[in-house]
Amino acid sequence: MTTIRDVAKHAQVSVATVSRVLNQKGYVSKQAEEAVLAAIKELDFRPNAVARTLYNKSSRMIGLILPDITNPFFPELARAVEDIALTYGYTVVLCNADEDIKKERNYLEALKQKYVDGIILTTNQLSFAEVDKVGVPMVALDRIIGDQIPTVVSANKEGAEMATTHLIESGCKFIAHLRGPKGLATADDRLHGFRKVVEKAGVASIVGEADFYFEKSEQVTRDLLEQHPSIDGIFASSDVTAAGAMKAVNRMGKRVPEDIQIIGYDGIPFGEMLVPSLTTIAQPIYEMGATAARLLIKLIEKKPIEGSYFELSTNLIVRETTKRKEEIE
Amino acid sequence: MTTIRDVAKHAQVSVATVSRVLNQKGYVSKQAEEAVLAAIKELDFRPNAVARTLYNKSSRMIGLILPDITNPFFPELARAVEDIALTYGYTVVLCNADEDIKKERNYLEALKQKYVDGIILTTNQLSFAEVDKVGVPMVALDRIIGDQIPTVVSANKEGAEMATTHLIESGCKFIAHLRGPKGLATADDRLHGFRKVVEKAGVASIVGEADFYFEKSEQVTRDLLEQHPSIDGIFASSDVTAAGAMKAVNRMGKRVPEDIQIIGYDGIPFGEMLVPSLTTIAQPIYEMGATAARLLIKLIEKKPIEGSYFELSTNLIVRETTKRKEEIE
Structure with missing residues (x-):
């Protein structure tokens, strides 16, 4: 050699x-x-990459900690991070924390031991203090951990306002919001956007806690619809949550969108695969992952960054789970 | 320190x-x-992990090269590999090759440079010679690269036989198979299983090439149904392929399962989220990933292995896209 x-x-x-x-x-x-x-x-x-790591204390590796790799939103994000990282010569170590704070801590420690150059966090169970101890640049993606950590999110409140407005314009009189986990800033922002619009419009509303899980969403939707049979619109805080709601509506013998209109949030390809295909608020998933990766690499390479809070615009995609203009009574 | x-x-x-x-x-x-x-x-x-790597030429890292992280089958596999690896103190570097042989080659080189201890391959565009050059233990997962590389797959031919038999027993008289990519051993084996059963039963059949992509599957299904309106059963080579077929059937104004029965292959949670929920052949996904990880770690640690070819059994899951006994005419 x-x-x-x-x-x-x-x-x-x-x-x-x-x-x-x-x-x-x-x-x-x-x-x-x-x-x-x-x-x-x-x-x-x-x-020799390892020898260079030891010399530079740099491995040209980035850690990406995901909360739940089986929710298709996160593999989409990961793909973008990986694409950009590779372009700049960085390898991505993907860590799936399974919503388990112990696993998150183990990963932080493992990444530190391997001298990763930086970390992108899409989980938020860890406190700023814990994360800061690792001593490498960090970026929070789709999560808000603290002012001290540069952050990339979509405009969650505006997106939720758009979703709710769309349901009202499509004729909904009683709208349920299936919210994401409490204390998660992205989920809270979507709830606030929803509340703002229904209150302003004077439309009846109710909120159910579905987290971001399919099964829980199906159950919560069933409970809500049994208690409030006049619900005619559902704004789900994620596309997977929306799929759970669709399943519940279908199992109860009601039709989407004729009886109940549904809108999701995320814009993953999965929504297109559903029958009927899902109307949703699309986050710019690839752009979010790419922005976070570019930001982190700039921080690693000590280059100037243009800001520390990036809120990217969302986009309404009307498909088949909400009514077309001519169908609205 | x-x-x-x-x-x-x-x-x-x-x-x-x-x-x-x-x-x-x-x-x-x-x-x-x-x-x-x-x-x-x-x-x-x-x-210090890096110093130990240099001394031992071991990093306690495993590379996992995936063909397409946006197909939910692979994140499910990755989760199992990661779980087992962590138990044994190994970190997993996840590499998404996006079905691009250049990316596969780049990843092989990057993993070699980082002294990964071993690699799990779920892609098969690389030849054995290329893979062998890296000089670390490898395991092929859901793919067959060559006799020289220990392999973990599901019993694809038997699974396909089970799927086809189920469609025939459910009353199908003309069955289409949406096959996976040509030259991919797992896809070829499923085709062989399908052919064996339709030929033996004397049932009319046709094969379409859908690869494993949703959009392609939707298009191919539409073409097949336009040319052969009497098709009444579809065996799709993956669950995502099955979703594409369901979408096409729905768009053409036909009903699942009343007009056309559909069965998938994989058993990912995604199938349960569809309406109607997808009948499928479930691969033991977690067990496959776990088996591959355990096998690789044994090879890395120079412990004896019990074989070099592991074929795990599949399982028929009857949901709503095929008819129940009482519905069969």
Whole structure:
């Protein structure tokens, strides 16, 4: 195997010079740099990533901690993070915390041990203090952990307002909101957007706690509809939650959208696969993941960033679970 | 920060002895080992993962290369691999190749550079020769790359036979199979299972190429049904493919299962979320991922393995896209 010594010998420079070229640290003359690069090419020298990690305390690895890899929203996000990271020469270590704070802590420790250069968090059970201890740059994605951690989210309140307005414009008179987990800023913001619109419009409303789980959503929807048979619209806080609501409505012998209109939130491809296909508020998922990755890499490389809070716009996608204009009575 | 020197001093042994204990290599007296372990505990010493990697040429990391993270089958597999790996103290580096052979090659190189201890491949575009060059243990999961690489798959042919038999027993007279990608052993095996049963039963059949993609499946199903309006059963080679078929049937104004019965293959939670919920052949997804992870770790740790080809049984799950006994004419 070619070593750094072979490269130095071939380029007729010292090992220290080769090291400076490899790590882009310290002064190297243009002539020496060219000789080293030529030697690296001729000898097909591949610097040992682990040795470089030890020297630089940098691994060119990014940790991405996800709350639930089986919710298709997160693999979509992960794909974007990975795409951008690869472009800049970083590898992504994907960690699925399964909504378990112990697993989140284990991952933080493991990532620290491996000298990852930075971490993207899409979980929020950990406190800022715990996260800060790792001592590497962090970005919060689709979660808000604290002012101190740069954050990328979608405009959740505005998105929820758009969803609720769409249901009202489609003729709904009694709207249920299936909210996400309490204390989760993104879910709380969606609830606030919903409340603002129904209160302003004077439309009857009710809120159920579905978290982001399909089974729970199906159960909660069934309970709500049994207690309030006049509910004719549902705004679900995620697309998976919306699928649970659709299932419940269908099992109760009611029709979507004729009897009950449903709108989701996320815009994952999954919504298109449902029958009828799901009307939803699309988050710019790829852009969110890409923005977070670019932001983190800038922080890692100590480059200036243009802000520390990025709120990306959402988009109403009307499909088949809400009525078309001509169908509204 | 506590160093290996501090541990040696505290335990009153040499640094070399501490190193031997940490790496479980070479002779250490029981007394010395106990002293070192006690010192490690008292001083809360955490060996530097990167330094250990360099010494051992081992990183306690496993690479998992996935073909398409947005197909929910793969996150389910990844979760199982990760669970088992963590239990044994390994971190999983997840690599999404997006069905792109260039990305697969880049990942192989990146994983090699990071001294991963082993790789699990669920892609099969790379040849055995390319994969072998990395020089670490490998396991093929849900894919067959060659006799030389230990393999974990489900019993694809038997599963396909079960699916086709179920459609025939449910009254289907003309069955379409939406096959997976050509040359992919798992997809080919499912096709063979399908052919064997329709030929033996003398039932009319046709095969469409849907790969494993929703949109392609929707299009292919539409084409098949337009050309052959008497098709009354569809065996799809994956659950996502089945969802595409359901969408096409629905868009053409036909009903599932009354007009056309559909069965999928995979058994991902997604199938349960569809309306009507999807009858399918469930692969033991978690068990497959767990088996592959355990097998790889045994290979890494040079422990004996019980075989190099593991074919796990599948299971028919009857839901709502096929008819119940009392509905069959």
